[in-house]
Amino acid sequence: MRVGVFDSGVGGLSVVKSLLEHQLFESIIYFGDTARVPYGVKDKNTIVRYSLEALEFFKNFEIDMLIVACNSVSAYAIQELRVNAPFKVIGVIEPGVLAVQNALKHKDTNILILGTRATIASQRYAHLLQNCGYNNLTSLAPSLFVPIVEEGIFEGALLQSAMEHYFKDLVTPDAIILGCTHFPLLASAIQNYFPNSLLIHSGEAIVEHLRVHCDFAKQSNATKLQLFASENPENLKATAKKWLGDLFL
Amino acid sequence: MRVGVFDSGVGGLSVVKSLLEHQLFESIIYFGDTARVPYGVKDKNTIVRYSLEALEFFKNFEIDMLIVACNSVSAYAIQELRVNAPFKVIGVIEPGVLAVQNALKHKDTNILILGTRATIASQRYAHLLQNCGYNNLTSLAPSLFVPIVEEGIFEGALLQSAMEHYFKDLVTPDAIILGCTHFPLLASAIQNYFPNSLLIHSGEAIVEHLRVHCDFAKQSNATKLQLFASENPENLKATAKKWLGDLFL
Incomplete structure (x- = not known):
């Protein structure tokens, strides 16, 4: 499966x-719209427009499924993508909610939803969780976390100060949804700040979702990964080497 | 003059x-490319392309001059704009350098150049200052300052921590160039951190430059200001009301 x-x-x-x-897959075509990042501070119309342009790019390849890793796109443009795509489109929000349901059986669990301004404003996580009966929800857009990660800061005084800034008035949550692709890189710092909270990670959630909802043939050898960026593809490749290590062939 | x-x-x-x-002017047409902000993390080709697209927008109006307020555009796209514009184009970097020359007569003055990643990478300030004989230069891209300003943070523990992060290893500068339109909003915090340094502010520098280099007819009544944004114009207008106060009619 491609x-x-x-x-x-x-x-x-x-x-x-x-x-x-x-x-899980034979091959992965990755496209990052690095010329127009970040989406999380843009409004719905712009996110939809950019997403449909990206869809045209993916139509160049014979893929069986499109995974939208970006929470802001998943929050605002998933319906438009589904209507216009000749292949299956899976967002990252439903899998995150499924992961909450699997991990947290008590409906009065105190859940902190972290996301970009766009993801939080969309209220997608909150609505889906409420539909599942969870009502003790706090939504927060710690907007500086994305630039902090992009600055290569994953620990230390500045990050601590940023966490204080955003978290200091919060009741300790039972679970925290890392509702932005950048946030898993701050997972250990956030876990140190809230040592007893369960962190929900998009990447793991989507794998779980795919295993449950999709039919997979016996998995073959190593996955072939092709990387594309709308700007500075060298930087995308360098980041892939750093983050993926031996997984990146 | 428009x-x-x-x-x-x-x-x-x-x-x-x-x-x-x-x-100084009869009327001002302002265009902010808010759908694609920030430019300061993008590469030269992208900044040039976006700038030429913005130029097309300005051709809709009968203006006599275009002022490029953005340091990243001034650093990378000013020549391309000048070649393609049917009106005079003034960037913000030469005026900043002129302001340094007016204020600092000693060539061994220790100057700290602050800018976005794009502005610093272009080395435009450094080259122009070196041409004027200044050689004791330090260039720094405190990338988190822009998102901090956009988060509405102008003082407090998080900003202090960010200044520590970027400034802690620096020798106290004699002068600091605020080489990004966002940085003047942090001027009082930066001045508190370096109480004896002279701050050079783009807006003031460009006014001084215009007074010296341009012929102005006797200035008339209040300037008419029209605001345009590629996304979320309401936010631009709200920010204008907040920053410009009574000057915004």
Whole structure:
């Protein structure tokens, strides 16, 4: 099975990492819209327009499925993509909600939803979780987390200060949804800040979702990964080498 | 005289503020490419392409001059704009260098150049200052300052921590060039961090440059300001009301 992975930038490689580790696919075509990243601060119309342009790119390849790694696209453009795509389109939000359902049986669980401004404004996570009966929800857009990750900062005083800034007035959550592809890179810092909270990670959630919902033939050998970016593809490849290590052939 | 002001986002309003205070123009057409902000993390080709697209927009108006408020555009696309524009194009970097020359007579003055990654990588400030004989230069791209300003943070622990992160290993500079339209909003915090350094502000520098280099008819009444954005114009107008106050009619 051949799959496309779409993200606004390099962050979606955190999802690719999970896909590679589980060898679910024969080949992966990754496209990061690095010339127009970040999507998370843009409005719905712009995100939809950019997403449909990216869809045209994926039509160049014979893929069986498109995985939208970007939470902001999953929140705002998934319906438009599904209507216009000649292949199956899977977003990252439903799998995240499924992961919550699998992990947290008590409906009064206190869940903190972290995402970009666009993802939080869409209320997609909140609505889906409420439909499943979860009502003790807090939504937060720690907007500086994305540029902090892009600055290569994963620990230390500045990140601590940023977490204080966003988290200091919160009740300790039972679970935290890392609702942006960048946030798994801050997972250990966030886990240190909230040592007893369960972190929900998009990449792992989507693998679980695919295993449950999709038919896979016996998995073959190593997955072939092709990387494309709308700007600075060298940087995407360098990041892939760093994040994916030996998984990146 | 009618003038256009081009910026990648809302930051150029800090330049507009200076223009309005000095009532240099009959009318100002402002365009912020808010759908594609920030430019400062993009590469040269992309910045040139976006700038030429913005130029097409300005051709809709009968302007006499285009002021490029964005340092990243001034650093990378000013020649391309000048070649293609049917009106005079003024960037923000030469005026900044002129302001340094006016304020700092000693050539061994220790100057800290702050800018976006694109502006710093272009080395435009450094080359022009070196041509003027200044050689004690430090260039720095404190990439988190732009998102910090866009988060509405102008003081406090997180900003202090970010300044520590970027400034802690620096010798105290004699002068600091605020080489990004967002940085004047952090001027008082930066001044507190380096109480004895002279801050060079783009908006003021460009007004001084215009007074010296351009012929102005007797200035008339209040300047008419028209605001355009490629996305979310309401936000641009709200920011203008907040930053410009009574100057925004």
